[in-house]
Amino acid sequence: MKNIVSISVAVCLAFLFSGCSWVDVTPAAQGVRIATAQEVAACKPMGSVSSKVLSKVGFVDRNEYKVAAELEDLARDQAAKMGGNVIVPDSEVENGQQSFLAYRC
Numbered sequence: 001m002k003n004i005v006s007i008s009v010a011v012c013l014a015f016l017f018s019g020c021s022w023v024d025v026t027p028a029a030q031g032v033r034i035a036t037a038q039e040v041a042a043c044k045p046m047g048s049v050s051s052k053v054l055s056k057v058g059f060v061d062r063n064e065y066k067v068a069a070e071l072e073d074l075a076r077d078q079a080a081k082m083g084g085n086v087i088v089p090d091s092e093v094e095n096g097q098q099s100f101l102a103y104r105c
Contacts, residue, residue: 026080031080039086040105044104046084047102071096078102082102086105088100
């Protein structure tokens with residue numbers, strides 16, 4: 001009986017945390033926008049950034065939109081630290097990871 005309760009609690013916690021966000025947007029990152037490659041054609045490249053977050057909590061997949069938003073927020077923060085004010089996705093989200101290119105426009 002004790003094992004069933006433990007498993008039930010673990011499953012409930014996994015579902016609860018699967019939609020949570022643990023990434024805070026810094027004030028500097030708030031000034032960084034997401035754009036397309038066409039929109040940054042005249043901008044100065046600042047470098048590449050990559051982001052990684054948990055895509056699963058235990059055996060439960062996290063909400064894909066939350067994961068993507070967290071990856072963007074982390075990339076925006078890194079771009080701001082490099083002097084960039086725009087990021088462009090450079091890859092698809094895969095296993096909680098994504099690459100971006102940072103630009104100064």
